[in-house]
Amino acid sequence: MDDNIHAPTVPSGPTTGRSATRDLSKLSLTDLREEKERIEAELSALSSVLSSHGVDMNTPLTTFDGFPRDDIDVAQIRTTRARIIHLRNDHKDVMKWIEQRLHEHFANLQQARGTSAAADTTTISATPQPGVTGVTATSEARTVETPFAKVNSVVAGSPADQAGLKAGDTIRSFGGVNWMNHESLTKVAEVVQQNEGRPVVVKVVRKNDSGRTAELTLALVPRRNWGGRGMLGCHLVPL
Incomplete structure (x- = not known):
């Protein structure tokens, strides 16, 4: 045997x-x-x-x-x-x-880029959103943190909505999860389950009305019993 x-x-x-x-x-x-x-x-x-x-x-x-x-x-x-x-x-x-x-x-x-590198870093002002800690865009961040998921929909009043997440946003990091390790979004689900009631830092890319790209850092708190399905109240799809 x-x-x-x-x-x-x-x-x-x-x-x-x-x-x-x-x-x-x-x-x-x-x-x-x-x-x-x-x-x-x-x-x-x-x-x-x-x-x-x-x-x-x-x-x-x-x-x-x-x-x-x-x-x-x-x-x-x-x-x-x-x-x-x-x-x-x-x-x-x-x-x-x-x-x-x-x-x-x-x-x-x-x-x-040479000496013009500093000129390529832009700060974009925007109307503050709930949970938004900063709005900046840099070519370096776009190179290293490629978006890996898109927000397909957000339910009004949900944890995602309260954090400031919007349909059309693309996710470049969700806690410690990024495009290099998300494993078809399974790691995002793990982070959500492990952080119920605790804020998770989510970095997103959003196009504003003028077509410019803004990078936002949101604080998203997964929780149950908010009045809808799931712990986030949003639907993510992989890119």
């Missing part, structure tokens, strides 16, 4: 098929982002496979006396877990190259 049947079997060699045949060091930032999104989509699908069995990455696959459980497909679960481990490693590699590409892009931008 396998003494460690609940542990996934991880074969040696290349991990993800596409990543194994692609040299990440030669990919553009756009290609790396596509690879990141592909990996995250597969991770989400594999997570659903585990959930369909009622298990996660750490659920024991043996009975109390050490025999394989007969109420689940142990072989499929082990294979799925192994694939998830591979993809997580691939995801780390992709994120490493994305970070490097961002640094390179920023360095090239700074070099091209």
Whole structure:
């Protein structure tokens, strides 16, 4: 009998098929982002496979006396877990190259701008909104903090509405979540669940009536029983 049947079997060699045949060091930032999104989509699908069995990455696959459980497909679960481990490693590699590409892009931008860099930083005045701590826009922030989600709708009187969030805003950070680690917005949901009743700093990009782009920092407090569905009262869609 396998003494460690609940542990996934991880074969040696290349991990993800596409990543194994692609040299990440030669990919553009756009290609790396596509690879990141592909990996995250597969991770989400594999997570659903585990959930369909009622298990996660750490659920024991043996009975109390050490025999394989007969109420689940142990072989499929082990294979799925192994694939998830591979993809997580691939995801780390992709994120490493994305970070490097961002640094390179920023360095090239700074070099091209030269002494005019300071002139490219703009402060945009706007009517204060509830929960808004500042309104600024800089090309550096746009380079490093690319928006990853769009606010599709906001319910009146909801926590999102009270924080000053508006339909059409794009999210560039939600607590510690950004476009590099949001994992198809699953990390946003985790932040919401972990911060009920506590303010979460949300940085958004908004176009004003004149067409100029403003960057706002909002304080959003997730809470239940505000009179509507969910803890935010808004609908986010990934970009």
